[in-house]
Amino acid sequence: MTAPLKAIDGNADLPALMTDLAIQARAAARVLALAPPEQKDRALEAIERAIRANAAKILAANAEDVAEVRAGGATSAFIDRLTLTPARIDAMADGVATVRGIPDPVGAVTESWQRPNGMTIERVRVPLGVIGVIFESRPNVAADAGVLCLKSGNAVILRGGSDSFRSCRAIHEALVQGLREAGLPEAAITLVPTRDRAAVGLMLSGLNGGIDVIVPRGGKSLVARVEAEARVPVFAHLEGVNHVYVDRTAKLDMAKSIVLNAKMRRTGVCGAAETLLVDRAGAAATLKPLIEMLLDAGCEVRGDHAVQKVDARVKPATDDDWDTEYLEAIIAARVVDGVDAAIAHIQNHGSRHTDAIVAEDAKAAEKFLSEVDSAIVLHNASTQFADGGEFGFGAEIGIATGKFHARGPVGAEQLTSFKYRVHGTGQTRP
Amino acid sequence: MTAPLKAIDGNADLPALMTDLAIQARAAARVLALAPPEQKDRALEAIERAIRANAAKILAANAEDVAEVRAGGATSAFIDRLTLTPARIDAMADGVATVRGIPDPVGAVTESWQRPNGMTIERVRVPLGVIGVIFESRPNVAADAGVLCLKSGNAVILRGGSDSFRSCRAIHEALVQGLREAGLPEAAITLVPTRDRAAVGLMLSGLNGGIDVIVPRGGKSLVARVEAEARVPVFAHLEGVNHVYVDRTAKLDMAKSIVLNAKMRRTGVCGAAETLLVDRAGAAATLKPLIEMLLDAGCEVRGDHAVQKVDARVKPATDDDWDTEYLEAIIAARVVDGVDAAIAHIQNHGSRHTDAIVAEDAKAAEKFLSEVDSAIVLHNASTQFADGGEFGFGAEIGIATGKFHARGPVGAEQLTSFKYRVHGTGQTRP
Numbered sequence: 093m094t095a096p097l098k099a100i101d102g103n104a105d106l107p108a109l110m111t112d113l114a115i116q117a118r119a120a121a122r123v124l125a126l127a128p129p130e131q132k133d134r135a136l137e138a139i140e141r142a143i144r145a146n147a148a149k150i151l152a153a154n155a156e157d158v159a160e161v162r163a164g165g166a167t168s169a170f171i172d173r174l175t176l177t178p179a180r181i182d183a184m185a186d187g188v189a190t191v192r193g194i195p196d197p198v199g200a201v202t203e204s205w206q207r208p209n210g211m212t213i214e215r216v217r218v219p220l221g222v223i224g225v226i227f228e229s230r231p232n233v234a235a236d237a238g239v240l241c242l243k244s245g246n247a248v249i250l251r252g253g254s255d256s257f258r259s260c261r262a263i264h265e266a267l268v269q270g271l272r273e274a275g276l277p278e279a280a281i282t283l284v285p286t287r288d289r290a291a292v293g294l295m296l297s298g299l300n301g302g303i304d305v306i307v308p309r310g311g312k313s314l315v316a317r318v319e320a321e322a323r324v325p326v327f328a329h330l331e332g333v334n335h336v337y338v339d340r341t342a343k344l345d346m347a348k349s350i351v352l353n354a355k356m357r358r359t360g361v362c363g364a365a366e367t368l369l370v371d372r373a374g375a376a377a378t379l380k381p382l383i384e385m386l387l388d389a390g391c392e393v394r395g396d397h398a399v400q401k402v403d404a405r406v407k408p409a410t411d412d413d414w415d416t417e418y419l420e421a422i423i424a425a426r427v428v429d430g431v432d433a434a435i436a437h438i439q440n441h442g443s444r445h446t447d448a449i450v451a452e453d454a455k456a457a458e459k460f461l462s463e464v465d466s467a468i469v470l471h472n473a474s475t476q477f478a479d480g481g482e483f484g485f486g487a488e489i490g491i492a493t494g495k496f497h498a499r500g501p502v503g504a505e506q507l508t509s510f511k512y513r514v515h516g517t518g519q520t521r522p
Numbered sequence: 523m524t525a526p527l528k529a530i531d532g533n534a535d536l537p538a539l540m541t542d543l544a545i546q547a548r549a550a551a552r553v554l555a556l557a558p559p560e561q562k563d564r565a566l567e568a569i570e571r572a573i574r575a576n577a578a579k580i581l582a583a584n585a586e587d588v589a590e591v592r593a594g595g596a597t598s599a600f601i602d603r604l605t606l607t608p609a610r611i612d613a614m615a616d617g618v619a620t621v622r623g624i625p626d627p628v629g630a631v632t633e634s635w636q637r638p639n640g641m642t643i644e645r646v647r648v649p650l651g652v653i654g655v656i657f658e659s660r661p662n663v664a665a666d667a668g669v670l671c672l673k674s675g676n677a678v679i680l681r682g683g684s685d686s687f688r689s690c691r692a693i694h695e696a697l698v699q700g701l702r703e704a705g706l707p708e709a710a711i712t713l714v715p716t717r718d719r720a721a722v723g724l725m726l727s728g729l730n731g732g733i734d735v736i737v738p739r740g741g742k743s744l745v746a747r748v749e750a751e752a753r754v755p756v757f758a759h760l761e762g763v764n765h766v767y768v769d770r771t772a773k774l775d776m777a778k779s780i781v782l783n784a785k786m787r788r789t790g791v792c793g794a795a796e797t798l799l800v801d802r803a804g805a806a807a808t809l810k811p812l813i814e815m816l817l818d819a820g821c822e823v824r825g826d827h828a829v830q831k832v833d834a835r836v837k838p839a840t841d842d843d844w845d846t847e848y849l850e851a852i853i854a855a856r857v858v859d860g861v862d863a864a865i866a867h868i869q870n871h872g873s874r875h876t877d878a879i880v881a882e883d884a885k886a887a888e889k890f891l892s893e894v895d896s897a898i899v900l901h902n903a904s905t906q907f908a909d910g911g912e913f914g915f916g917a918e919i920g921i922a923t924g925k926f927h928a929r930g931p932v933g934a935e936q937l938t939s940f941k942y943r944v945h946g947t948g949q950t951r952p
Binding site for chain 1: 896
């Protein structure tokens with residue numbers, strides 16, 4: 093049985109409610125920052141158990157959410173994102189176990205050195221504080237983001253899409269049960285207890301210093317709004333217009349498997365390739381096989397003149413295609429004059445997310461990796477590796493394309509700051 | 523001879539001018555990001571030479587600035603901050619040499635690891651981009667900040683106080699001369715070429731993505747304005763309400779020398795102590811000697827009842843005193859119930875800058891260092907060590923109390939971001 097729905101639509105004094113949530117979250121953050129790793133892991137273990145034990149309750153709440161949006165005429169893609177199944181709940185619980193297994197970042201000494209006067213200085217990881225996570229219809233984000241913040245010693249305020257409100261609330265109950273069992277403050281993981289959309293704007297304002305950073309999880313319009321309105325730092329990427337450049341020195345077989353994987357493994361992820369750049373000097377050997385492979389795999393190809401010539405199925409690319417994140421089985425393709433032209437194209441059209449070069453020439457690869465100003469640059473590997481799990485971070489809260497604080501996959505470490513601890517024996521400054 | 527003063531007061535189309543500067547700075551930043559360390563060091567060497575060679579020109583320009591503010595009735599403290607002398611110009615040139623000697627942070631691999639599939643991932647330092655530095659009357663900031671940005675591969679847009687405009691312009695000419703000699707773009711170090719105060723507001727807007735971070739250098743009102751208005755990240759501290767806590771286990775001699783140094787070595791620096799907290803359990807032995815030492819050294823003491831009782835010269839502290847950054851020979855002093863009460867006082871009244879404990883008890887020290895949420899926490903050492911030079915960073919552009927990206931002394935490393943470079947042999951994601 094899910095709790096009754098009173099007070100979830102509209103709220104008499106939302107600003108006061110949100111401010112109060114932030115104050116409680118801040119107090120919880122102070123406790124969490126000093127909580128021993130074992131206590132956080134105990135909470136994570138209890139959360140995993142509670143998610144599995146409450147699966148039926150979570151599914152029932154989710155069924156109500158799904159029924160509501162189905163009645164409202166939602167698309168099947170939307171309904172799929174919203175729908176939980178026993179397997180998805182298992183995956184959510186498994187994710188909690190994975191996060192428990194990550195090394196605790198808090199308190200780690202990342203550097204330490206001694207000064208000539210004998211003082212030692214340590215740089216030590218500390219949590220950031222209170223993280224606001226704004227997401228859309230996928231209810232599992234409540235668990236994924238909640239436990240990653242917990243592991244990194246941060247309090248979190250979760251605001252899910254209003255369509256997934258009942259599902260998020262049921263998941264949140266399991267999270268809170270775990271916190272309680274481990275003796276940690278319940279406000280460490282807070283769910284905004286209303287569907288009122290004005291809550292998002294209040295979170296973006298930073299709640300008078302109550303929220304330290306916002307992480308949006310969802311489509312481009314959500315991220316664009318967050319980036320435009322937030323008065324606090326944001327960890328996000330607006331889009332992933334990712335490129336694979338096939339150099340004249342590339343091995344054709346390797347280029348084929350990387351291009352196919354980068355585009356077609358999963359087309360809807362932010363690390364998917366959207367544009368293929370082929371070196372003119374190698375095009376005689378590589379262009380036709382690459383394009384035919386993509387077409388044969390069911391990928392639409394939108395090409396420049398040179399690409400159009402190799403296969404009648406190629407459609408002409410328009411100017412917009414070079415700047416488009418398709419997230420579908422469509423690729424833009426063009427021929428460029430070597431690595432310099434590829435870098436220039438990426439600088440003009442890329443989104444600073446993830447770009448790859450396929451080349452045997454180490455100098456071309458080095459040039460590409462140095463000069464392409466993206467969070468992730470790869471040599472002879474697929475862009476689909478742009479993922480915290482694939483990087484070995486265990487889990488990620490998202491991928492950031494900004495250059496401040498977090499960049500690339502944002503894992504537990506990137507959710508921390510640092511402080512300097514200085515140990516002296518009575519030193520004074522001359 | 524300084525250049526004529528045309529076009530420095532007011533500007534017909536300031537937004538267009540500033541946008542143009544930012545575009546040029548961005549282009550320069552791209553060149554600088556890829557410039558080899560030797561080329562940047564060549565520029566630094568040429569800048570050092572140019573500052574020394576142009577000393578007479580810089581002094582003449584400065585004399586004009588000083589004459590103008592003197593005629594305007596400026597305070598002697600203001601005039602002192604503005605005034606350059608041959609010794610101060612030497613110190614500026616020496617500072618350039620010091621920055622040249624810092625290891626180049628760009629390109630440094632800070633972490634690297636191999637994934638089970640054989641891919642290696644490197645985390646490599648890259649510059650941030652374009653840094654906006656807004657400062658007040660001290661013209662040496664133009665050189666200090668300019669060269670630190672150059673060393674770290676960033677372009678910089680400098681906006682000095684309008685009172686120091688001629689001085690900054692003369693220094694800037696030397697900076698540009700050095701860039702030119704080393705074949706680096708002149709826009710790598712840009713001085714806003716107008717005294718129009720509206721330029722500051724435009725910089726705080728971020729100039730449509732033209733500026734990546736703002737560093738304010740100056741008094742509290744400048745920093746407060748920057749923090750309130752900036753639409754881009756800011757590296758700054760609003761104030762340093764720093765504490766020294768003397769635990770019951772402190773050695774009196776050590777406590778005396780640390781307290782005296784922390785408060786009185788230089789009272790006007792942000793690392794100066796402003797509040798003394800004395801453990802009640804040790805007060806019988808430590809309070810009177812500490813307070814008398816401060817009073818005898820010419821420091822005004824504003825104390826709670828317990829502190830007032832030890833010496834008739836102590837003035838009563840008001841509530842405001844606990845939150846005040848004096849930057850003068852004044853200290854607030856009170857007795858607290860042990861390390862927990864000291865931590866609570868600092869949480870309520872501190873500014874998250876620099877706080878110290880004097881104690882022989884390692885557990886009390888550990889508790890203080892863990893729980894005080896400040897950028898720098900020290901055990902048995904003076905708060906006056908809060909300085910990039912003292913930390914071994916060679917130079918600093920300022921001290922940050924925020925938790926994002928840079929915290930504590932902001933040196934060359936903190937002016938960089940990072941990217942992930944992935945090296946594969948054809949890996950695709952399963």
